[in-house]
Amino acid sequence: MAAWGERLAGVRGVLLDISGVLYDSGEGGGVPIAGSVEAVARLKRSRLKVRFCTNESQKSRGHLVGLLRHLGYDISEGEVTAPAPAACLILRERGLRPHLLVHDGVRSEFAQVDTSNPNCVVIADAGESFSYQNMNKAFQVLMELENPVLISLGRGRYYKETSGLMLDVGAYTKALEYACGIKAEVVGKPSPEFFKSALQQMGVEAHQAVMIGDDIVGDVGGAQRCGMRALQVRTGKFRIVANLIEMRSYWSRVSL
Amino acid sequence: MAAWGERLAGVRGVLLDISGVLYDSGEGGGVPIAGSVEAVARLKRSRLKVRFCTNESQKSRGHLVGLLRHLGYDISEGEVTAPAPAACLILRERGLRPHLLVHDGVRSEFAQVDTSNPNCVVIADAGESFSYQNMNKAFQVLMELENPVLISLGRGRYYKETSGLMLDVGAYTKALEYACGIKAEVVGKPSPEFFKSALQQMGVEAHQAVMIGDDIVGDVGGAQRCGMRALQVRTGKFRIVANLIEMRSYWSRVSL
Structure with missing residues (x-):
């Protein structure tokens, strides 16, 4: 070496x-x-x-x-x-209005983004907010779109917290990709x-x-x-x- | 035709x-x-x-x-x-003690199964029980095993309820497969x-x-x-x- x-x-x-x-x-x-x-x-x-x-x-x-x-x-x-500010740039450039599957802690980064009548889903490391209900809502939004767009803030499998390994956004992105038969765009x-x-x-x-x-x-x-x-x-x-x-x-x- | x-x-x-x-x-x-x-x-x-x-x-x-x-x-x-009774047969045959990531409604099918000191994970359509905490627990159990075994009761992407389409077990199985770098065995x-x-x-x-x-x-x-x-x-x-x-x-x- x-x-x-x-x-x-x-x-x-x-x-x-x-x-x-x-x-x-x-x-x-x-x-x-x-x-x-x-x-x-x-x-x-x-x-x-x-x-x-x-x-x-x-x-x-x-x-x-x-x-x-x-x-x-x-x-x-x-x-x-x-990734959140990078995603905001992309949303603005492409006229995308996201349904946000994100943790409350990062929501302020999207304060200037139009989230009415969503035409895409943005998924981030939502942690405890990855409830079945929230995942299903994002899934349903995607299934109702003619051209479903899923933007994922990273593709990490897991990360380490002081209490141990924690599932990261990539795992949940895989779940939505599989359920909807689509491929996410990764920002991060x-x-x-x-x-x-x-x-x-x-x-x-x-x-x-x-x-x-x-x-x-x-x-x-x-x-x-x-x-x-x-x-x-x-x-x-x-x-x-x-x-x-x-x-x-x-x-x-x-x-x- | x-x-x-x-x-x-x-x-x-x-x-x-x-x-x-x-x-x-x-x-x-x-x-x-x-x-x-x-x-x-x-x-x-x-x-x-x-x-x-x-x-x-x-x-x-x-x-x-x-x-x-x-x-x-x-x-x-x-x-x-x-799939649940079919999975029970497999668990018994192979001496597997599952950590169960399942809905309470199906838990009775596993009543005769030893779930102490788990050496595999069984994932089913857990519905609302697919919380982040429950998913993370199953992930951690798998990551701690030398030879992680994930048994999935089906691979369905979604099913239809009267209220609309619902995420099925396959999506969550994909999430664990990706996070752990493994392939599930499908029963069903x-x-x-x-x-x-x-x-x-x-x-x-x-x-x-x-x-x-x-x-x-x-x-x-x-x-x-x-x-x-x-x-x-x-x-x-x-x-x-x-x-x-x-x-x-x-x-x-x-x-x-």
Whole structure:
């Protein structure tokens, strides 16, 4: 394996996943992953540009940033690329009026969107709001459309909370895809458009950027397909899945 | 198209789907589909053997039969092939102890099954019990197993109730399959084993039997793959999907 310096040569910008990389979400706001608060501070002091690239779709950016700042992170709302605002742009561009199958915590991101007489469904990580009734309503809306459009904020299978693994939006998107015989459009990682918008916002080319995440598909694979470099941390869902015994993250090794 | 007499030559037994064919389930027990009570009575008076082959997994056979008898159908519990008892046989044969993600209405079918320290998950049409919490629990049980086994009572996408189309177990099975990266074992139509057990119980060979259902995949395709003939009625989900204007069923045409 090449040395860190060599592998990261020419890097000008760092994209950081949030959940499972900076912190584990959960009751009471979640807990930071050891070393990550300091790592973000160190990155911010470095010559590198930093941006946070998350598939978080249960909370608004404002709520998420407030929570992270409370945990000690140096982060502001303008530094976050998240799927809900990206979806709003798409809805506006295409004249789509969504039925929202989302968590109440992210609803404010859609405040400016016309949701009357829906001609599509937007599904996000709705958590407890993934009741049978809510899923069935979204299903019925789609079945009544001549050209059903389902926009999914991510395709994650699950994420890690402090209490354990939790089903993510991707599982419920699969359910609606199967029931309706359709294919969802994904807004969020690993969609290339999503990574590209994050790079644009950071003002860095793909070959000059590295994505740091815990998801081999959504973070690492997606970023690499866009021409970026990628690092998978051994925290978050990686840790659970690989069933690692040693509690350790890559954070301590990354010195930029 | 060949005449009915010709197409049904040599038929000795009839397998009837229930939901969407005999009746539409729903609030207050559901409503019979016009002509079906009389059609069942006529079949029972004929020289043909009759068996009911359903993927109903929200109600026990006892409950289902009670409901149908109340609506006027000549039907007894011993005439019904349903996935829950078929699943119980499999669980016993393989020493599996299920975590049950099922509707309370069908739980009695599993009364004799050991559910301690689960080593598999059984998923059925749980209806309102498909809460996020219950889905997540089933997901966590599967993720903790070295060899996760998911047994699904059917693979239906949706069914028709009097109030409209309803998400069926297949959608939720897809969600768990995707989240866990596994493939479910299906007990129920269109599984060949399920059709074969119905034929055995009826004492009729596949080439001597006709399946009557409203689902082109679960009923018609599945039966045909087993060497049976099949008729698709234009009621139940067929009607909704094809968006037929004329309210009419094949029942009036089938004279056996």
